[in-house]
Amino acid sequence: MTTYLNGVSLPPSKRVSIFGGTHGNEMTGVTLVRQWIKNGAEVQRAGVLVTPFIANPKAVERRVRYIDQDLNRAFTPEILSLVERKDLPCEVKQAQEINRLFGPKGSKDAYDVIFDLHNTTSNMGCTFILENSGDDFILQMVNYIKCTLGQSSCHVLLNEHPELKYETTRSVAKHAVGLEVGPQPQGVIRSDILKSTRQILKYALDFIQLFNKGEEFAACDLEVYVLDASVDYPRDQHGDISAMIHPHLQDRDWQPLCPGDAIFLTFDGKTIYYEGEGTVYPTFINEAAYYEKHRAFVTTRKKVLPAKGVKIRTV
Amino acid sequence: MTTYLNGVSLPPSKRVSIFGGTHGNEMTGVTLVRQWIKNGAEVQRAGVLVTPFIANPKAVERRVRYIDQDLNRAFTPEILSLVERKDLPCEVKQAQEINRLFGPKGSKDAYDVIFDLHNTTSNMGCTFILENSGDDFILQMVNYIKCTLGQSSCHVLLNEHPELKYETTRSVAKHAVGLEVGPQPQGVIRSDILKSTRQILKYALDFIQLFNKGEEFAACDLEVYVLDASVDYPRDQHGDISAMIHPHLQDRDWQPLCPGDAIFLTFDGKTIYYEGEGTVYPTFINEAAYYEKHRAFVTTRKKVLPAKGVKIRTV
Ligand SMILES: [Zn+2]
Ligand SMILES: [Zn+2]
DSSP states (O other): OEEETTEEEEOOOOEEEEEEOSSTTOHHHHHHHHHHHHOOGGGOBTTBEEEEEESOHHHHHHTSSOSSSOGGGOOOHHHHTSOOOTTSOHHHHHHHHHHHHHOOTTSTTSOSEEEEEEEOSSSOEEEEEESOTTOHHHHHHHHHHHHHHOGGGOEEEEOOOTTTOOOOGGGGSSEEEEEEEESOOTTOOOHHHHHHHHHHHHHHHHHHHHHHTTOOBOOEEEEEEEEEEEEOOOBOTTSOBOEEEOTTTTTOTTSOBOTTOEEEEETTSOEEEOOSSSOBEEESTTOGGGTTTTOSEEEEEEEEEEEOEEEEOOO | OEEETTEEEEOOOOEEEEEEOSSTTOHHHHHHHHHHHHOOGGGOBTTBEEEEEESOHHHHHTTSSOSSSOGGGOOOHHHHTSOOOTTSOHHHHHHHHHHHHHOOTTSTTSOSEEEEEEEOSSSOEEEEEESOTTOHHHHHHHHHHHHHHOGGGOEEEEOOOTTTOOOOGGGGSSEEEEEEEESOOTTOOOHHHHHHHHHHHHHHHHHHHHHHTTOOBOOEEEEEEEEEEEEOOOBOTTSOBOEEEOTTTTTOTTSOBOTTOEEEEETTSOEEEOOSSSOBEEESTTOGGGTTTTOSEEEEEEEEEEEOEEEEOOO
16 A cells, blocks of 8 residues: 555555455345346456355255354454365365465455445444445445445444454454345345345445546545444343343334433333443344344444545555 | 034143244244243243143254255154154154154044244234134134234134145144244344234143133134145246346235246346246245255135034033
8 A cells, every 4th residue: 555645545446346245145145246246237347356155055055054163253354264164064174275366364465355245133224334444445335336236325434453353254354244124034035135135236346446447536534434333132040041122122223322222122011221321323233143242233423433534556 | 522503622732832943043933932941930820730842953053954854854754653763863752752742643632732832934924724624623723813902913824725734743633733933043132023923822821721711702714825836936947047036026025926927137147037827925935044955935825714603512
């Protein structure tokens, strides 16, 4: 990366992949990627190799989130460096395979961009999940999409939280882009969710093409939601859930939540109120896959992130 | 059953059970039954033994629909009469156990009523699934609920279809009552869905108590939706799904569907229209669990079902 007056010049993005099925029951990515494997014209861009890829075929085949463990948490240095053995968990072997095909993670040979398509049962609309506030290229990409489709077309969840950050499937690439779209039940294909995912991806790929052709993107500010805390369900003395998401919180992803607002309703009808600090913006509210992770929702805080200008580096 | 002037007199309903978790990832019934096992006061009625019961504990524990096969299809004479063996599929053993505890199916010793609580990802609201148009007792129960909570508080799907009817878990009882409530994703507990399920059950149990105490329920007419046909997704030459539920059909359970209306949208953007006979009322639209059963939705036809008057038989 070299800087110019008020920006950074970056190498072109030539190798891009679109992952579906990192979680085998999140059907929009599975469906789109299967179509693009059959006929990828829609996602090809001049000068860019775009590879659609089913990330966890065994989980997709059984239409379950994972076989042995969550693939989207498996890209740690320890796991990626484990000696190959037949009896390794399915997702450990798959993570190592993905690292071979699209990595190695952290090396100059890694793919430039991986888009990882997910669905959520939460009412999150289209949400970019980003892992690096210093990745001006991706910040500019999201800004381009927001400017094209409208500011409310998508949200940005920035996860740089020391404890809550995890080693995602897409982290193998130089630029890791998670796209979480909902609400959609596990195992279901909704046409409205497929349409909005497809549209967001179109403009993301357009951005890459424009960038590669030399278009400059001026410095800008991007509204992001910074991951703040994970909130579990209230539990009884046996560790069993004793309350559900309160009706006043259900489906209100990205809406302000203030101290004293209702967050849970116990099964015997008592309300539990939010007691955190200041206004937060909850999301991943009532995500089916997070019950086992002891997570009812996460809180985020709004932040305006400055993104440097970007343009292609002409060698 | 003996008849009187314009009705039938029936024995009291003394033994009632409420099943949750026939499908292990349908969480409203699992949650309510777990609560009622801890503290069942809410569902007890004078003179009636009400037994909350988790129908498929192993599937509930793993939060999956089933372990080996769909329990809700396992109550056939063949399965119930299989010789006990250790290696029988999990749900075969469980069906035989339920038949021992709450049956035997078809005998005078069977429980009087079993309510079987299900959830659906389809926008069906509260739907009673009934299997016998001659069961005046249950028709009167549903009518009582509709009169109390409002006609639109619930729908009635009547499944007496020669090919589409199946041997349900609840069919072990003299009176089998399925309650399907949605939309709710698999694995999720929504407070609005829990509330409406709980309310419907309250009035169902109240009806039983009133009946047992001697209240007479006059002959009435009940609007039901008779199961007509099952419609699969369009598929390509490999048998893979090639279209999704059309946006104009999605979430429109129980709304009239006429020949020429859109039902599917192919992944490359073509609309497929309904070509059936006359107006039908689709339901189970885009149910996650029915992809594997090759069912995109079912069609039903509206019918007004006369129910005889019912009162308790005084011996
Ligand atoms: Zn996911
Ligand atoms: Zn069910």
